[in-house]
Amino acid sequence: MIEPWLKTALMYWGVDEIPGPDDNQIIIDWFKWVKIQGPLHDEIPNCSAGLNAFFGLNGIKGTESPLAQSWLNWGIILDNPKLQCVCILKSLKNNWQGHCGILCAFNFKSIVLFGCNQDNNTNFKIYDKSLVLGYRWPKLEYYNNYTKPFSSPSRLYDQY
Secondary structure, three states, X not given: OOOHHHHHHHXXXXXXXXXXXXXOHHHHHHHHHOOOOOOOOOOOOOHHHHHHHHHHOOOEOOOOOOOHHHHHHOOEEEXXXXXXOXXXXXXXXXXXXXXXXXXXXXXXXXXEEEEOOOOOEOEEEEEEHHHEEEEEEOOHHHXXXXXXXXXXXXHHHHOO
């Protein structure tokens, strides 16, 4: 069974950041699901904003944070990888940054995430398993018809 958040995420496969001063409105809309201040641009790291949108569009509360590592404080801690869970990665640049996405495949040395802001695109990407900080699954209490103002995923198709 494909979980609803992955079904929603896959609707956004191929959404690109727009280089320069223009912004992809779809990515800007994802930021409505997180608490962030200041001017928004699609080149701001958006992996967590996208995940919050994918869960929120299915009535499931996310972290409401634009930070990837905020997902370490969310949901049920999984000791082992589980397909379609949230996977949080550490950054090679500094301790507070990172990356997050939906786990779609794994083996003893690699994982495949579907996520946002992966080479400035929403797609599948392979990562070394040594980067994994944790795996999370939504708690039942997060399924509470959580809603925020947001444009429908169908807007995606209006832009292409």
